[in-house]
Amino acid sequence: MLEARGLTVRFGSTVAVSGVDLTIPRGPYGVGLIGESGSGKTTIGRALLGFVQPSSGSIHYAGQELPRRRVPDSYRRAVQVVLQDPDGALNPRMRIGAQIAEVLRTHRMATRAQVPGRIRELLADVDLTAEHAERFPHQLSGGQRQRVGIARALAVRPQIMILDEPTSALDVTVQARILDLFERLRREHALSYLLISHDLAVVQRLCMHTMVMYHGEIVEEGPTERVLNAPQQGYTQRLRSAVPQLPSRGHASGSAHALRGALG
Template sequence: MTGQEVLAAEGVTLAYGPTAVVHDVTLPVDEGGVGLIGESGSGKTTLARGLLGLLRPRSGVIRYGSRDLASLDRRGRAEFRRAVQPVFQDGSEALDPRMTAEASIAEALTTHHRMGRDERRGRVRDLLAAVGLDAALAGRRPHEMSGGQRQRVAIARALAVEPRLLVLDEPTSALDVTVQARILDLLEGLADERGLGYLLITHNLGVVGRLCRTSHVMFAGRIVESGPTRDLLTRPAHPYTLALRDAVPRLGGEPPRASGRTEAAPAGTGCPFRLRCPFAVDRCREEAPAPREVEGRNVACHRAEEVLTGLAPDAVPVPGAAPSPGAGPRQDDRGDAPDAPRQ
């Protein structure tokens, strides 16, 4: 389901001190499911912090509806905090270890709603039931619950204020496979029942493939490909999206290929992915690719058409780019041999 735009980053750059981590990112989040995919260190969580109002942009604008998040008055900020709720990676870090599940959920209700003790207690029970937990769990503290139970309590706490949008930062990565499946079932059901939107931040392509109609791929703090999730996963148009897909182990298939280098190219020196890219040519070293529309998605790649068609890399390689199958060693921009692939 897609709907009205709730939250959006427009040309946003985010930094910690003098170091920019997210660069000129535009990302709309509507009332459907939107995925944000990338490796650890790609800037996903930093972008989430900006979208939640926890980190002010160095440049660009973050909008809640049609309003600049930075210009909201006290009433507007309270409305925003009700409408957009975070669910973090580990429920044990999101919940106060001194508080019971009931107290954690009731705290959110007390902050945003006026209700009596009995009404509040009944609402906590309803929320626990909504996330598939027994009311008897209400008196337990985080250390007395399993990882899956803690994550469900964290989701119940977020739902307490009846939000329009959840920002889910790797919500299943700390859980085992069986519990992950239950949490995904829960999120899918909540989206259908409540019309709830979500921004799902993950490195797990299977998760976005199941829950998100639209996805954005992030590398080195930049969005390199955006479009329908199914298209991104079945026919990637950016070499990085292709590398992410090919890195997923397949039962009975060949082991994932080593990519050699893991770092991004230095800022201001062309395409940041060129050191790892088997499609890279001289132009990639000299000119940073601007996002452009290619077959229904936006792609920041000079050679997106070749990636889509699956043609083997052909032109003169960029020094330091990942070698094509059968290619000999290459020199990088500093004249050093590239790192050997890990065995």
């Protein structure tokens, strides 16, 4: 569904991403992107979202190459992002319901009469109640604010979500609940995820395919179970050796706290 071919991103003389090929199939599916801080993971995500212009290479969605300078509004709806820090995506002066309504109106996803009901549906989808619509961001917990960010992304009915360290700012108990939510949403909405993470346990749980980045290049990729449990490349082996014991998919949430930070 979403494909990058020979994707290269330069900032001046610095090559942040070098000739990366990446494919995100139609959902439900998860692709993990792991590597040390500064390896280029987030830059790939920003390039796929249209926030950074590639220096060379191409990005294709549903078989069509995206224009370099301005991606279509339909693509911006189809590919949404959930960030590490939900506070950065929320307006502290607006109530939660008003912030979701703004997304619905801007993208013409509901008529004026439909907006209140759609807000309730979206909040329920992320395990929040209609009462949360009347609150301001500071009146919510970190986990609740992250759920609001997910609800806003879902408001435009995306096909793909770029998840950039979506649980790293949360405590371990809240992490487990958010991971449960991501699993359910992927299944119910047939979503595809590109998960950018330092946390091997989270990648193990949410992703079927994993890619390993080093200095802007993909040095290893394959089925998640193979890459994380029987890595072939020395760099991946060193990353893996930092984790004492990696749980199998479905049991990762209980070890998320212990594994956080293993990659730097």
